[in-house]
Amino acid sequence: MLSYLALASGIMLAQIWQLPNLIAGLLVIFSLLAAGYLRYKTNFHAQAKLHWLLALSLLILGFSYASLKINWRLQQLIQQPISQLTLQGYLTTPATLKDNNYYQAEFSITRGALSGQKILLYYPAQEQLNAGRIYQFSANLQPLNLVTNFAAFDYGQYLIAQDISASAFMQGSAELIKTSYAPSAQINRLRVNLINYLEQTLIGQKYAGMAIALVTGYQQFIPSTQWSIFKNSGIIHIVSISGLHITLVAMLAVFILSLILRYVLPPSKIPQQIILAWLGVCVALAYSLLAGFSIPTQRTFYLLLLMAYLITRRRYIPLLNKLSITLSIILILDPFACRNIGFWFSFSLVATIFAMQSAYQQHSSKVLFWLKLQLAMLLVSLPLTLFLFSSYPLIASVANLWAIPILGNLLTPLILVSSLSHWSWLIQFSVQLLNYAMLPIEYLATISPYRQAQPDLITLLIAYLGVILILLPNALKGKNYLGLIMFCALFMVVPSQRPNYGETQIIAFSSPKAGFTLLQTQNHNLLIILSRDPQQLAKQLEYTLLPYLQMQHISQIDYLLTNQAESSSATLLQNQGITLLNQTLPETINLDGVNLHWSQDHEQLALISQGHAETSYIGTGYQPFNETHWDNVVIGLALAKLDWLFSAQVNNLLINYAKDDRATKALLDNINLPATQSYDLIERGSQKIKHTTVVEG
Template identity: 30%
Template sequence: MSFAGGVVLLQGQAQLPDIAMIGLAAAVFASLWVIGRHFIGSKAGEVGRARAVWGFVRGSAAIGLAFVLGFGWAALRADWRLADELRGDLEGVDIELTGYVADLPQALDEGVRFRFEPDAAVEGVPGKLLLSWYRPRGSTEAPPAVKPGERWRFTVRLKRPHGFHNPGGFDYEAWLLERELRATGYVRSGARRLEAVDIRAMDAVHRLRDAVRERFTAVLGDAPHGGILVALVIGDQRGIPSEQWESFRRTGLSHLVAISGMHITLVATVMGAALGGVWRRLPWLVLRCPVRRVQALAAVLAGTGYALLAGMGIPVQRALIMLFVVAIAVYRGRSILPSRVLVLALLAVLVTDPWACLSAGFWLSFGAVAAIGFVLGGRQHGAIGWRAAVRVQLGISLALLPLLVLLFQALPLLSPVANALAIPLVNFVITPLALLAALLPLDFLLHWGHMATVLLMVWVEWLAAFEPGYWRQPAPPMWLGMLAMLAVAGAMLPRGTPGRLAALAVLAALLVWPPPRPEAGGFVVRVLDVGQGLAVHVQTASHDLLFDTGPPYGAHADAGSRVVLPYLQALGVRSLDGVVLSHDDSDHVGGARSIAGALDVERWWSSGEAAAIAGDVAMVTPCVSGMRWNWDGVEFAFLHPDGEAPRPAGGRHDNDRSCVLRVANPAGVLLLLGDVESAGEQAMLARHGEAALAADVVVSGHHGSRSSSSAALVDATLPQAVIHSVGHRNTFGHPHPQVWARWAAAGARNWRTDSQGAVEAVFAADADAGVGLRAQRLREPRYWHGR
């Protein structure tokens, strides 16, 4: 456990430590352990007090040594992996690469995405890439089909790993690091399929997986739940629609369609039991090899085969490592203590993959196994049969409660009920039928499996529709989550143990943790990192306003669903008092429908054609200069557009009709400019005068474009900070260097979301406290950010 603690601590570091210092610390602990052991074995160690002292020294040194070794091992592995990076001068330029398509390609709305491994070392180019190949702009013709194991020559443009950084958001850079994908990019031109020069084992596996996926798709056609069967066999979950994923999340069944320990263990157990049953009936075989050893070997082979078919993803690798630990213990005839197996599996997983602790699946899988061992072990009269199954399910649900709240800010209350039917149906009916259909060319097996899946989904969707069955809450502090985990352990102790009811009180505190909000008269603004777009959350003591909703990310995803909603859920925001759509550009209104479909919005404001977009879901009030209101002592006022201003003719952009919002309290003024350009800025200055535009924090107009932030506006506002909401390496060059310099010359500090993540400005209720700013990447830095 000390080794695991060292690994986990390393993954929270902002910078990698000095390996030499870690080696020195390991040498110190090792020396103390040797000295302690020596004195315990000497005559001086025979004295009771001395023996106890040196025993404590040796034990503490062993714990410290294990901790330092875990910390050092994770640091060494991280240093090796980060060394395989894209050289700076190769970022954003055309590079010709030849290599192999690895893993299953992923179909996109406008192309395909796949892992690519150059077949020869190219100086400055990492060994594993994630490439996207889009169809030409304006064309309806898709790129050529890309198959696993094919060898291609491409001209590509690459960039270093980069992802959004927002409170409650997903760390895409950590995800890429764990999977050893050290650069991303897209195919430019010069694509040519080449003849493979060698045969690689995993390429053959991925071709088999691709063939299984194509056969399932051909047999099932547009069957609504075919993606579930594909996921259960080859681990490719991309065919499961988002609506079905939402049903699984709300009922706590996501683990059933993600190949993990339960699936690997089931296949291994069935094959081990089957071969063992045959083996023990043949005495001449039993005399040559004990049944338990044969069962262990069969389980390992079956589990490995299933893991290969599933693509050897990170969760599958963890499950396979745990299976190997158990099989080795059985093969060697050792008594299997669940706690020892769990610790050895934990050690093996973290030695193999130090980044495993960054994934939610790591904590949930080990937590579930620990809960099973805790519930079934150490009792004189253990339950059997269905009573044991009920006790295990309830124990797992209780044990994982703090983790689910910490990781997802949600709790599927109907999970025990849903799993009671889903686990046996998936494990003993649907999965066997799907696996048999993959091995045998019998289409009826697939149809039977799909019919069983239809029955499952009727049950799942009925439970998911019960709104009180899905508990949502804001993200609690880490210290409360850790305390709740200890409380869970106490609550699961045998009856009669003192303090069990007190432990449940801690769990209740976790579930009713109130979200922190500004005090009356103050407000907080967060400019979210949504890429090349804009989404700003303004929060007062009891009200929430969203100014713009970010860009679309394709036909089926947008900033509303990917960024804004997870962020609001982490803060405990369940409804919005207002949404402003500044104008109709897609990078400002792309997430509007996702927001409207997930949250209750009391009021919408918009300008121009954006009114039609918001009008699809609600009544809309035009934003007009002079409109103002007060929430919790904070003044809100629209400064633009003028209701009588003509709309642009000839299909021109209506940037100068953007809603401009001023938010003020005694501590300062926030100015949200939308995409307003120079003409709109001049109109505001003429209408309101310079004093009305003075501000402490400005969210720059049009993302810092040269067409906005005129010298007149900058001189009128003179803020202490200006925030540019821009996309990483955006093609427009926003913010423009001239604009950046102009704000800096006026005394403002420039902030940008692409390199600093979401930027937060806190306007205190007390005028003397002023305004404080901080950025997400600076608030929670990690050693892999920007690498």
């Protein structure tokens, strides 16, 4: 197991820092030869020193190999915009309707200089691109947006992990060329057909989107209100197709075939156990491909594949060894897999289950073992959940007592079998059962989750060292007390320090569709929201601003300032659990020694903030003030001409703008702009200003 963990650790280390290709290539050859020689030597000499040298060589092998793979993947990215490029290829994922006027889908290119690469394609809603068909069209290609906001989901890195090279926007119409018989195209065709059939069959069903997600892994039909229920109750793993679903379906197929082999077919020379093992692998592969082959499904499939191989070879290895081999296989095939959140939850929780089974199951009653397992799962999942989401559903253990046996073990196989059989009455009946089964979950989801400031990486590692001490079966004196103290470091995290009296802290977020700026004084939070299209606010707020508020445990906004006369911003904040004390800001006010004055002209808005030794501007670029010397200028969303900046003296200039706003982009690139420091929020991501200094988040 040590060897496989060393190899996997090397691959994960390469996510932080990569070697140049030449050095990485030489190290791959050297470490591969060294690992082969040391592996041969350990067959004859069981010395601990040789095992540690083998582990070191595999660590270097994994690190150098992953460096090569990551460098190659990054070199495939489109670095500059390309206009009117002719593309030919097919869709590899179901298309998702965005804003009711265009579709988004992953597209595999089959001809031309970019042949073999995948892009994220956007095309008009009136265009009908069918899965399993090859199309040709003209498109404008744009590099991926690789910047992110504080604590927000890194969508750019996610796209790189999905092997996406660029974003493409279709120009004109697409021409149908022929049918594609590529496996990924045909799998997507089957998946899309099943999604469309279920969508039509389940019209009017409350949890139709959840049922479609359980069968196909396609989650776009699940409304945001239901996602909140899943998150607050801690059952998201039930909704996302995971190892539980794959294992259940494989076991169901194995059970049915075992009956056929026993009572219908004549005896075979091949042992029944081997036949059933490989049938389970085939069923797991089919379901995994239908569901999009996510990280949890990959883990389960490779684990079942390994177990079938071991059964065929009549070999036995411990469960944790099997899991470590599966971990190595996944990372070798795709080093980017460890950038997926599901990767860490999937392997950490399954490793916990396997470790508890090995250590305690034989020495405890079933009830006692179950209680120990629940405690271990809580201890392992809590630190990672707080680190990623700054919250934890306290009711998760109770909700899963109902969700796992009823939703997972009973209803998921029923919905899957009825969907594949295309018996509409059975599909509707099973989803109606799902509607009733979700009633207890809906009630439990009304209990607010525990929230706190996000712990840093060091605190996370200390907490996990404490978890290891607590779960160690050896009776080391005082280990549980020490482990508990280390674990409790999670709850000693405090939010970032507030500004002093008379000073401000400004956090400006990057979003081309809406502007979010948070101004903090010693005891108050003022939120400025700027937008052209109020319809875009909900999604932008959820993915841009909300993660930072949760990370810093900010649950109250004292004042809201927006450029929209009838803004839904207040409702959006309250729906996310953020208390808003005042929906308007007085035109002139002093907050903790900071004078604030704002002015508005239709959609144009400007705010001036004057503290003890700082003067700041926040707004759309509209400038009604007489001030010409600015310590900080934050253009939350550029909606006005910014020519006044050339006659002003600015220390820190932060600008957020729409991607098609070439005038603002040109202004930022102007070397004559009289600003000491200029920050393009679209290209550099969110920034924080403390007093008069831009600092890292």
